[in-house]
Amino acid sequence: MRFVDEFRDPAAARRLLTAISGLAGDEEFKFMEVCGGHTHTIYRHGLEHVLPANIELVHGPGCPVCVIPMGRVDDAIWLAEQPDVVFTTFGDMMRVPGSNGNLLDAKARGADVRFVYSPLDALRIAVDNPDKRVVFFAVGFETTAPSTAVTLVRARELGVRNFSVFSNHVTIVPPIKAILDSPDLRLSGFLGPGHVSTVVGNRPYRFVPEVYGKPLVVAGFEPLDILASVAMLLRQIREGRCEVENQYSRVVRPEGNPAALALLAQVFELRPHFEWRGLGFISQSGLRLREDFADLDAEQVYDLPGVRIADPKACQCGEVLKGVLKPWECKVFGTACTPETPIGTCMVSPEGACAAYYNFGRMHRDAAQLVGQSRR
Amino acid sequence: MCLGIPGRIVEVVDAAEHLAKVEIDGVRRMISVRLLQKDPPGEGDWVLVHVGFAMARIDEEEARLTLQAVERLGETYRDELAAYDSTSIV
Numbered sequence A: 001m002r003f004v005d006e007f008r009d010p011a012a013a014r015r016l017l018t019a020i021s022g023l024a025g026d027e028e029f030k031f032m033e034v035c036g037g038h039t040h041t042i043y044r045h046g047l048e049h050v051l052p053a054n055i056e057l058v059h060g061p062g063c064p065v066c067v068i069p070m071g072r073v074d075d076a077i078w079l080a081e082q083p084d085v086v087f088t089t090f091g092d093m094m095r096v097p098g099s100n101g102n103l104l105d106a107k108a109r110g111a112d113v114r115f116v117y118s119p120l121d122a123l124r125i126a127v128d129n130p131d132k133r134v135v136f137f138a139v140g141f142e143t144t145a146p147s148t149a150v151t152l153v154r155a156r157e158l159g160v161r162n163f164s165v166f167s168n169h170v171t172i173v174p175p176i177k178a179i180l181d182s183p184d185l186r187l188s189g190f191l192g193p194g195h196v197s198t199v200v201g202n203r204p205y206r207f208v209p210e211v212y213g214k215p216l217v218v219a220g221f222e223p224l225d226i227l228a229s230v231a232m233l234l235r236q237i238r239e240g241r242c243e244v245e246n247q248y249s250r251v252v253r254p255e256g257n258p259a260a261l262a263l264l265a266q267v268f269e270l271r272p273h274f275e276w277r278g279l280g281f282i283s284q285s286g287l288r289l290r291e292d293f294a295d296l297d298a299e300q301v302y303d304l305p306g307v308r309i310a311d312p313k314a315c316q317c318g319e320v321l322k323g324v325l326k327p328w329e330c331k332v333f334g335t336a337c338t339p340e341t342p343i344g345t346c347m348v349s350p351e352g353a354c355a356a357y358y359n360f361g362r363m364h365r366d367a368a369q370l371v372g373q374s375r376r
Numbered sequence B: 001m002c003l004g005i006p007g008r009i010v011e012v013v014d015a016a017e018h019l020a021k022v023e024i025d026g027v028r029r030m031i032s033v034r035l036l037q038k039d040p041p042g043e044g045d046w047v048l049v050h051v052g053f054a055m056a057r058i059d060e061e062e063a064r065l066t067l068q069a070v071e072r073l074g075e076t077y078r079d080e081l082a083a084y085d086s087t088s089i090v
């Protein structure tokens, strides 16, 4: 029985589900998991169909690959095709579609595009290849941005001059706020992101209960963490509380990581606006390099086209990222849009809701059987 | 991409440069521990590794449980490990 193994402790899962059913009663609840890592766990383990039918999990915008707009991918490809440029990026970014193909296509056309594990590997390529100009395509939330910050400080310390960063780092709070402000969704609460919170801590989420009256529980990544966090959200609601709680306290400290936050502040500043795929422009949501680091900032070193490109018509990633549509409700899901030939970004990264559902949707019935509950 | 994988520090290679050798699933690579500079981890400590950086200290029990959880991600975990295997930082 593979699924017994996947639910490390099926008995504990059953106990949590009993508690959840009791707390939920007959009322309908809609909780958003902000983080793509959670989306992955939920589909991977069929948690949607294990939970009582009146509890719905909706997927949020916390997949860094999914939110990169097409124009930024086009800029990346333009950079990759400049003379003497070695363009470096995380593997997930290679297949994100621009308006005219992706980075893999650029590589096939002869551009020197390399995937790296760490931004420090990109810096290493710059040190080893003084006659080349190395650009790192930086994406990610506060989980990843401190790593880019350290890399830039390190480049400065080593006096590396043939290195620059094309920053597409984003912050987690503005999209949560944008979703709370949009009339489309009526949410009962949030599962807060785990690894982002190791950096930012619990405090930045306080506005969610205080201003919007919704509970938020910072959650870990195991199936049991998700179930425990759903139970914590319901308990808050039942007890008439509304606050930020931390289910993932074994890793997340309330104050976050002060060293990482200091490095972020040293290297980055907020952009007035940044475009998110499907969500449009969100103010104060993107990070750019400070003036002190202008010589390491690809946006200042190169004359980027910076053209804004509308998302393809068929693509409904925006609705999926806002939790308004389920992946399978998109018209091209699984037909024109698959992980091999993605039309939208949500099909590219394993943390994207569409890719996770495409790969693991079939798990649902088996998981429901294991814990002895059927959703329908 | 936001995956954090537990690794054990096998050697603090250069404390001034915040470099440590970390073992994940038998693979030993150099990572940066600069994000933990306020409370630097030592040999034998477990850390959560993300894109070549230790992002949080964790205890051994948490490390074991997290490792089991990420191993069950299958392909995603193997890809991450292959990427880790490829790293050679400065």
Ligand code: SF4
Pocket (backbone or CB within 6 Å): A314, A315, A316, A317, A318, A320, A327, A330, A331, A332, A333, A334, A337, A338, A342, A343, A344, A345, A346, A347, A348, A354
């Ligand atoms: S199926 Fe493809 S196009 Fe539709 S929302 Fe998902 S990723 Fe976007």
